[in-house]
Amino acid sequence: MQDKSKIGEILSTLDKDLPQALDRLMEFLRIPSVSTDPAHKDDVRQAAEWLTAELTAMGFDASVRDTPGHPMVVAHSPKGTRRPLLFYGHYDVQPVDPLNLWQRPPFEPEIQDLPEGKVIRGRGAADDKGQLMTFVEAFRAWKTVHGELPTDLVLLFEGEEESGSPSLRPFLRDNADELRAGIAMICDTSMYSDGRPAITTQLRGLYGEEIILRAADRDLHSGSFGGLAANPIQVLVNALSTVKDADGRITLPGFYDGVEELSNELRSDWEDLGFDAGDFLSRVGLKHPIGEKGRTGLEMVWNRPTFEINGISGGYTGEGFKTVLPAEARAKVSFRLTGTQDPDAIRDAFRAHVRDALPEDCSVEFHPHGGSPGSRMDISDPAFAAAKTALSEEWNREAAYIGAGGSIPIAGDFKEILGMDSMLIGFGRDDDRIHSPNEKYDLESFARGARSWARILAALA
Missing domain, CATH: 3.30.70.360 (Alpha-Beta Plaits)
Structure with missing residues (x-):
C-alpha cells in the first residue's frame, strides 16, 4: 500500500487543478501537429515548443532537439542519485481526413457531455496528447506540493510517431547515454476492454x-x-x-x-479477464473463432x-x-x-x-x-508489481497484465538500443476513435490517468 500521507495532497491538488489542466490540454489540442503533412511542419514545431515551454516552467531542463525530420522534445529533472525513469509519448497527430465526417472542426476541441459521461473531443485527444498530458499533470502536481519530483526523470516526446518514426532509432543511438534509464514508461496504450486498468507487458x-x-x-x-x-x-x-x-x-x-509459452502468472491473469472470443467477434459481425487449435482466444491474439x-x-x-x-x-x-x-x-x-x-x-x-521483433517485458522487476498495485488502488479494481496483438516498435527500440524494459500504461478506451473522425478521450481517463501516474511515481520512488 502507498503512503497516504505522501500521496493524498498530490491527488487533492490534481482534482482541484483539473479545470486548469483541461485548459492546458485544449490549448495543446488546438495545434494541428500533423506529422505526415509537410504543410503542417511549422505546426509540429509549434507543438514541440509549447511542450518545452510547459516543462521549462515546471523546472525541467527541457529543449527542442532537431532531427532530419520533426523535432524531439527532451527534458530532465534535476539530476540526483536515484534510479531514473524515462517517460515517452508523442505529440504529433494523425491527419483528419475525411473532414466531412467530423461533427465539429478537429482542431477546435471541446468537452462534450454524453449519456455515458464527459469526453474530450478533438484530434489527438486520445492519441497521444491527452495521454501524454496525464504524465505532465502528474509531474506538475508533485512539484506544486513538494517542490520536487520523487525520483529522477528523463522525458522523450516524439514528433514523428504517426509518420513511422524515421528519426527515432538514429536519435536513440546518438543520445543513448543521455536517455538510458532504469525503465521506460510509455503512455500510448489502452485499458482492458471492460475498463480495467492494465499494464501491457508484451507486444507482437x-x-x-x-x-x-x-x-x-x-x-x-x-x-x-x-x-x-x-x-x-x-x-x-x-x-x-x-x-x-x-x-x-x-x-x-x-x-x-x-x-515462448505463457508464464503461469500471465496465464492466470489472462484467464481472470473472462475473455469471450465469440462475444468479441460478434462486435464485427462474426460468431465462430478459427485459428490455431488448442489455444485460447487471448493466446491467439496476444501470444501466438x-x-x-x-x-x-x-x-x-x-x-x-x-x-x-x-x-x-x-x-x-x-x-x-x-x-x-x-x-x-x-x-x-x-x-x-x-x-x-x-x-x-x-x-x-x-x-x-x-x-x-516482438517485445516481452520482465515482470519480475519489482517496479511492475508496484505499478500494478498503484493502478488497482486508483481505479478500485484489480489491474491486469495484458498483451497487445499489434506492434509498438518503440518498446523494442528501448530494449535493443537502450537496454531497458518498458512499462506500457495508458487509459484509452476501445471507442476512442483514434485515427478516425470524431476522436475522443474520456474525461475520466484524463483525470484518473494523471492521478494514476502520481501514484505510480510514489510507488516507484
Whole structure:
C-alpha cells in the first residue's frame, strides 16, 4: 500500500487543478501537429515548443532537439542519485481526413457531455496528447506540493510517431547515454476492454511482404492457353494456401523458433479477464473463432504468431467478364511475431517457400515492409508489481497484465538500443476513435490517468 500521507495532497491538488489542466490540454489540442503533412511542419514545431515551454516552467531542463525530420522534445529533472525513469509519448497527430465526417472542426476541441459521461473531443485527444498530458499533470502536481519530483526523470516526446518514426532509432543511438534509464514508461496504450486498468507487458512484432508473381509476357486468352500455360494467380494462391496447415499452424521451417509459452502468472491473469472470443467477434459481425487449435482466444491474439493475407489482386476485376490468364498476380501478406522470433529468418523462409512453389516459367519479386521483433517485458522487476498495485488502488479494481496483438516498435527500440524494459500504461478506451473522425478521450481517463501516474511515481520512488 502507498503512503497516504505522501500521496493524498498530490491527488487533492490534481482534482482541484483539473479545470486548469483541461485548459492546458485544449490549448495543446488546438495545434494541428500533423506529422505526415509537410504543410503542417511549422505546426509540429509549434507543438514541440509549447511542450518545452510547459516543462521549462515546471523546472525541467527541457529543449527542442532537431532531427532530419520533426523535432524531439527532451527534458530532465534535476539530476540526483536515484534510479531514473524515462517517460515517452508523442505529440504529433494523425491527419483528419475525411473532414466531412467530423461533427465539429478537429482542431477546435471541446468537452462534450454524453449519456455515458464527459469526453474530450478533438484530434489527438486520445492519441497521444491527452495521454501524454496525464504524465505532465502528474509531474506538475508533485512539484506544486513538494517542490520536487520523487525520483529522477528523463522525458522523450516524439514528433514523428504517426509518420513511422524515421528519426527515432538514429536519435536513440546518438543520445543513448543521455536517455538510458532504469525503465521506460510509455503512455500510448489502452485499458482492458471492460475498463480495467492494465499494464501491457508484451507486444507482437511485425514483418510484411508484397509479392509480385509473373508468367507470360501478356494476358492470355483462357480458351487458347488455359490448362497449358502457368496462371500466376493460381500459382500464388497455391503457395500462400500452404503456409498454414489444417490446424492453423504455420508450416515454414523454423518458424516457431523463439516462440515462448505463457508464464503461469500471465496465464492466470489472462484467464481472470473472462475473455469471450465469440462475444468479441460478434462486435464485427462474426460468431465462430478459427485459428490455431488448442489455444485460447487471448493466446491467439496476444501470444501466438500469425500469418495473414492482407490483399491479393490480378487479372480482370472490372464489370462484366474477361476470360484471361493474367500475366501478373500480386499479394500483400503480414506475419505477427512473438517471443524472440527473428523477422529476417522468417522472411528468408517465406521467400524460399514461395520460390519452391514456382513453375519454371514463373518469376517472383519481393518488396519487404517492416521487420520488427516482438517485445516481452520482465515482470519480475519489482517496479511492475508496484505499478500494478498503484493502478488497482486508483481505479478500485484489480489491474491486469495484458498483451497487445499489434506492434509498438518503440518498446523494442528501448530494449535493443537502450537496454531497458518498458512499462506500457495508458487509459484509452476501445471507442476512442483514434485515427478516425470524431476522436475522443474520456474525461475520466484524463483525470484518473494523471492521478494514476502520481501514484505510480510514489510507488516507484
